[in-house]
């Protein structure tokens with residue numbers, strides 16, 4: 401959106417509802433006045449074509465913000481909402497198992513396509529790898545075929561079943 405000049409901003413001033421009018425009239429000092437200043441800054445930011453990211457953590461992250469802020473999102477007053485994962489914990493569910501199954505996690509071939517195409521520049525593959533690591537380290541949940549390799553790494557410091565002392569044994573047979 402093109403940047404608007406001052407007169408354009410003035411002519412497009414957002415209409416004030418009863419709550420805004422109440423706040424403007426009564427919130428005059430200290431923290432209350434700072435809230436009014438912040439709201440005016442937000443309004444100017446939007447009128448100048450800026451975008452707003454709302455970031456919330458803790459208890460508010462459970463407030464079904466997509467629904468609470470739906471009208472503001474529709475009116476393009478909020479472009480992005482960023483919440484902590486607390487809402488997942490508080491609803492008694494976990495990302496792994498309740499939202500992503502072990503089968504889905506293991507289906508990833510680590511091709512990196514999602515990282516290259518991601519429109520918000522996060523790295524889904526890092527998350528997938530960490531979830532896989534958590535499965536193995538925290539839940540000892542690995543395919544049976546991998547267990548031999550894990551035990552070899554632990555005992556022989558390599559994926560093979562030979563003792564480290566025998567690694568050069570082949571040279572005697574050459």
Ligand code: SF4
Nearest residue numbers: 508509510511512514
């Ligand atoms: S790296 Fe991303 S795109 Fe590739 S298989 Fe895994 S999840 Fe799918």
